[in-house]
Amino acid sequence: MVAVQDDTKTRLIEAAGVIFADKGFDAAGVREICQEAKANVAAVKYYFGDKRKLYKAVLQHVHACKDNLALQMAEEQLKTQPPLIQLKFYILEMVREHLASQKPAWHLEIMLWEMTRQTAEGREVIELQLRPMATLLKNIIRRLVGDEVSEETVWKSGFSIVGQVLFYHVHQAIARQLAGDAIYEELTVDQIAEHIYQFSIAGLAAVAKRPLAHESAAS
Amino acid sequence: MVAVQDDTKTRLIEAAGVIFADKGFDAAGVREICQEAKANVAAVKYYFGDKRKLYKAVLQHVHACKDNLALQMAEEQLKTQPPLIQLKFYILEMVREHLASQKPAWHLEIMLWEMTRQTAEGREVIELQLRPMATLLKNIIRRLVGDEVSEETVWKSGFSIVGQVLFYHVHQAIARQLAGDAIYEELTVDQIAEHIYQFSIAGLAAVAKRPLAHESAAS
DNA sequence: CGAATTTTCAAACAAGTGTTTGACACGCTC
DNA sequence: GAGCGTGTCAAACACTTGTTTGAAAATTCG
Numbered sequence: 001m002v003a004v005q006d007d008t009k010t011r012l013i014e015a016a017g018v019i020f021a022d023k024g025f026d027a028a029g030v031r032e033i034c035q036e037a038k039a040n041v042a043a044v045k046y047y048f049g050d051k052r053k054l055y056k057a058v059l060q061h062v063h064a065c066k067d068n069l070a071l072q073m074a075e076e077q078l079k080t081q082p083p084l085i086q087l088k089f090y091i092l093e094m095v096r097e098h099l100a101s102q103k104p105a106w107h108l109e110i111m112l113w114e115m116t117r118q119t120a121e122g123r124e125v126i127e128l129q130l131r132p133m134a135t136l137l138k139n140i141i142r143r144l145v146g147d148e149v150s151e152e153t154v155w156k157s158g159f160s161i162v163g164q165v166l167f168y169h170v171h172q173a174i175a176r177q178l179a180g181d182a183i184y185e186e187l188t189v190d191q192i193a194e195h196i197y198q199f200s201i202a203g204l205a206a207v208a209k210r211p212l213a214h215e216s217a218a219s
Numbered sequence: 220m221v222a223v224q225d226d227t228k229t230r231l232i233e234a235a236g237v238i239f240a241d242k243g244f245d246a247a248g249v250r251e252i253c254q255e256a257k258a259n260v261a262a263v264k265y266y267f268g269d270k271r272k273l274y275k276a277v278l279q280h281v282h283a284c285k286d287n288l289a290l291q292m293a294e295e296q297l298k299t300q301p302p303l304i305q306l307k308f309y310i311l312e313m314v315r316e317h318l319a320s321q322k323p324a325w326h327l328e329i330m331l332w333e334m335t336r337q338t339a340e341g342r343e344v345i346e347l348q349l350r351p352m353a354t355l356l357k358n359i360i361r362r363l364v365g366d367e368v369s370e371e372t373v374w375k376s377g378f379s380i381v382g383q384v385l386f387y388h389v390h391q392a393i394a395r396q397l398a399g400d401a402i403y404e405e406l407t408v409d410q411i412a413e414h415i416y417q418f419s420i421a422g423l424a425a426v427a428k429r430p431l432a433h434e435s436a437a438s
Numbered sequence: 439c440g441a442a443t444t445t446t447c448a449a450a451c452a453a454g455t456g457t458t459t460g461a462c463a464c465g466c467t468c
Numbered sequence: 469g470a471g472c473g474t475g476t477c478a479a480a481c482a483c484t485t486g487t488t489t490g491a492a493a494a495t496t497c498g
Contacts, residue, residue, distance in 0.1 A: 008475080027245035030456060040477050042458075047475095051456065115393050116335070127396065134397045152405060155398045156414045163386030164379045170389060171382075174334050177346065178353045179374045186371060195375045195426065202425030203418035227445080249486060259447050261488075266445095270486065444495065455484060463476075468469105 009047045011037040014104075017058045021106035024113055025055055056121040059114070062107045063125045083143040083213060084201065090137060091165065091200070092193040098169040100189050112170065134158065144201075145208035153207055160203060164196045228266045230256040233323075236277045240325030243332055244274055275340040278333070281326045282344045302362040302432060303420065309356060310384065310419070311412040317388040319408050331389065356380065363420075364427035372426055379422060383415045 015037035019028045030051055034041045048054040081089075101108055111129065114122035137158050145154065168175065176184045205211055234256035238247045249270055253260050267273040300308075320327055330348065333341035356377050364373065387394065395403045424430055 023245065024243065026242070029454085031454090040475095041456085042477070043475085045457065115390055118392050123396075126393070130393065130397060152402055153414070155394075155402060156406070156411065157418065159386050159394060160383045160415065160418050163384075163390075164382040166386060166390065167378050167382030171334055171385065173337050174345070174349065175378060177342075178349060183371055183374060187375070192375065195372070196379065198425050199376070199379050199422035200418075202421040206417050206421030207414065248484085250484085259445095260486085261447070262445085264487065439498105441498085442496080444493105446493070447491090449489085449491105451486100451488065453485080453487100456482095458481065459479085461477090461479105464474085466472080466474095468471080 008037070008039045008043055012039055012043060012047060012054065013058055013061050016054055017061065017104070017106045017110060020055060020058060021109035021113070024117070025051075025119060052121065055119075058110065059122055059125045062110055063128060065103060065107060066129060067103070083140050086140050087144065087201065088193075088197050090140060091161065091197050092190070094162075094165045095168070095189055095193040095196065098165060099192070108169075116170075137161065141204065144204055144213050146210065146213065149208055157204055157207055161196065161200050164199070168192060227256070227258045227262055231258055231262060231266060231273065232277055232280050235273055236280065236323070236325045236329060239274060239277060240328035240332070243336070244270075244338060271340065274338075277329065278341055278344045281329055282347060284322060284326060285348060286322070302359050305359050306363065306420065307412075307416050309359060310380065310416050311409070313381075313384045314387070314408055314412040314415065317384060318411070327388075335389075353377065360423065363423055363432050365429065365432065368427050376423055376426055380415070380419050383418065387411060 012033065016028070016033045019033050019036065022028075030044055031041055033054075034043060037043075044051065044054050048057055098108065111126070114126050118126065138154055141154050141157050141161075142149075145157070231252065235247070235252045238252050238255065241247075249263055250260055252273075253262060256262075263270065263273050267276055317327065330345070333345050337345065357373055360373050360376050360380075361368075364376070
């Protein structure tokens with residue numbers, strides 16, 4: 001961890017991030033945030049103006065911290081690797097991000113709040129964060145299923161893949177409760193990603209009504 | 220709509236249901252609920268004790284209203300129809316419930332709150348509501364993939380199917396925003412269900428590493 | 439009817455909310 | 469040291485929160 005600054009301002013953003021992520025905007029208290037940040041309550045007015053603008057700053061901070069899986073893939077792999085490998089990598093990285101993220105967990109948690117219950121402040125950040133991921137996935141799928149498949153079906157297929165991944169994060173509590181801790185603990189990130197990959201390439205071939213492009217490259 | 224009683228008590232439960240579903244327990248206000256129910260603020264203490272117990276009553280009301288897809292399927296179809304037809308029906312009914320439910324939308328919305336951010340009051344209701352659905356789906360999958368497949372894989376396959384369905388509900392706003400209203404409006408409940416079905420039976424066959432049971436019965 | 443019980447209501451409660459104030463301390467340059 | 473701008477702080481602001489009170493109103497029942 002490289003020397004990160006210890007301003008009252010950044011401490012506020014970070015403490016606010018944790019608490020907003022945990023309880024949502026409404027249920028989070030300014031006093032609670034300031035106590036966690038070791039700052040006076042008046043500090044949020046001084047640095048941000050009010051609670052909403054603090055929330056906005058938190059969202060912008062999250063956006064600024066995003067490590068671009070999209071760009072990373074585009075540069076390293078998009079041009080060289082066959083689409084099946086790209087899909088496998090995409091799924092693995094997404095599962096990793098959602099189940100074993102190395103950056104603070106609250107970054108994703110706040111994004112999830114925005115994804116399910118959008119606020120005016122978050123819409124733009126959501127767009128900037130998700131749009132590149134969506135088009136990247138759409139391109140991969142398009143290469144796999146060919147040009148005869150409708151745009152609509154490509155979207156639905158993307159939803160099928162993303163929906164599988166998000167389930168393990170968003171509904172983790174339910175999955176645990178239903179499957180039982182014993183079984184759930186056995187699941188590793190790689191296993192989950194592999195399952196979703198195998199499940200999805202078969203699903204894609206089915207909705208494409210033909211074998212996938214470069215099928216021979218599958219594992 | 221058959222003669223539903225118009226007690227202050229039931230009006231409170233129903234108004235509370237709507238508002239709890241919309242904003243969650245913390246952000247919902249007692250005064251707002253009572254105004255919507257045309258009741259005095261003191262009524263919640265008189266009939267329920269306090270806000271938490273009102274919430275508990277709402278959850279129990281939701282549970283009491285559940286129409287048992289599980290039982291319905293068990294009686295009418297489980298014994299007579301091949302598992303592929305059962306799966307198709309299961310997916311269709313689940314998509315219907317989540318995207319075009321005939322019962323008040325807030326029933327499901329409250330369940331979703333409990334699924335993502337469990338409260339002490341909700342855990343039991345969640346269990347009672349979801350457990351039968353989960354075992355039903357698990358049984359269908361087991362019949363389709365055979366006995367060689369591990370229990371773990373059956374769970375993961377179930378998660379894959381349920382994850383696809385839930386995505387269209389939980390992340391509807393994002394899906395709309397990304398795909399665009401134009402494309403999104405085109406999607407009908409039956410199309411979505413059909414897509415998930417086709418995608419999933421191919422996925423199941425892939426993870427089972429063999430053709431599904433009674434594959435000939437597929438559409 | 440008239441007494442007993444159940445239900446409703448406006449008003450107030452203490453505690454919590456986001457926000458604001460004005461004073462105070464620090465580091466800086468002139 | 470005086471002056472100035474930047475940060476910090478306890479205290480108070482106006483308002484909302486969930487909860488409570490005690491007295492009316494409505495209902496039930498002998």
